[in-house]
Amino acid sequence: MSIETVLRHLVFWQWLLAFFSIVIFQLEAKDLPFLLQEYAAQQDLASPTAGEQLIGWYALVWIVGSVVASVGVFLLKRWARLLFLAMAALGCVLQAFLEPSVTTAWSATAETAAQVVVGITIGVLYFSPVRGHFARRTPA
Numbered sequence: 430m431s432i433e434t435v436l437r438h439l440v441f442w443q444w445l446l447a448f449f450s451i452v453i454f455q456l457e458a459k460d461l462p463f464l465l466q467e468y469a470a471q472q473d474l475a476s477p478t479a480g481e482q483l484i485g486w487y488a489l490v491w492i493v494g495s496v497v498a499s500v501g502v503f504l505l506k507r508w509a510r511l512l513f514l515a516m517a518a519l520g521c522v523l524q525a526f527l528e529p530s531v532t533t534a535w536s537a538t539a540e541t542a543a544q545v546v547v548g549i550t551i552g553v554l555y556f557s558p559v560r561g562h563f564a565r566r567t568p569a
Contacts, residue, residue, distance in 0.1 A: 435553065436550065436553050439546055440499050443499070443501075444543075446511075446542045447540065450543060451536075453535045454532060455535065458531075458533070461531065465531045470528075484523065486522060497509075499513065500551070507563050510554045511554070513550070513554065514551055514555075517547050517551060
């Protein structure tokens with residue numbers, strides 16, 4: 430299997446695991462202890478503050494940027510490598526500003542696995558032979 434194919438598989442698995450994390454949470458949320466269900470319901474009903482709205486807009490930029498970066502990496506576009514790295518970093522920074530959240534063990538496991546795959550993808554992008562697809566071309 431070529432390194433380009435491995436890279437494409439990593440991008441695919443990253444998004445599949447992230448999707449599974451969301452689906453798993455939706456399926457398991459009803460099994461959370463009552464107090465956690467109550468807290469989650471309360472958070473859903475609360476009106477967002479101006480700061481939370483701003484973080485929401487940054488999160489939207491992050492989601493769109495991450496999708497664009499992933500498509501670019503999948504298609505081996507030169508601009509995508511740096512965008513992918515920037516979106517991974519922005520995702521880490523956003524975590525620090527998000528409110529406490531309720532999740533389930535299996536959902537968190539899928540989310541963590543997706544984050545590990547993102548890290549592996551960055552490693553492949555920068556430290557494997559596939560980096561040649563993304564390197565700056567020097568004029569001849």
